[in-house]
Amino acid sequence: MRALTHPDRSQLHIETVLEALANPVRLRIVRRLAAGEELTCGTVLPDVPASSASHHWRVLRDSGVLRARREGRIILHTLRRDDLDARFPGLLDVVLTALDAEPDDGGRQP
Incomplete structure (x- = not known):
């Protein structure tokens, strides 16, 4: 299993975060995670093909918008609100x- 890596707070860059947030599917993920829950991929994106969903989760994780952790065979995701608020106050x-x-x-573009 591949390790889940995350940038440190100091490594978060506004350009990368904004690029990650510039997609309707990823905004849908952020909206769901904003309630403070840990959610699985399938819970948030049941209608998105697994390969596409994996891409969106990876972009959000690599940009520092969310944190992922393995629990057995599943991956749980949370919004990195504290880190985002510290680096970019008010953005989220x-x-x-x-x-x-x-x-x-539902994350669909017009």
Whole structure:
């Protein structure tokens, strides 16, 4: 099994975080994780093919937006709110407020 790596807080870069958040599917993930729960891939993206979902989870993890941990055969994901708020104060709140102002379209683009 491949180790799950995460950038340190000091390694988070605004360009990478914004690029990760610039996708409707990944925004859908962030919206779900914002409640503070640990969720599995299938719980958040049951309608997305596994290969596509894995890509989105990896982009979010590699950018520092979320943290993943293995528990047996499953991977649990959480939002790195503390790290994001420390590096980019207010960014996550603005993104979540904007998401709440729009209907959840299931991560589909028009």
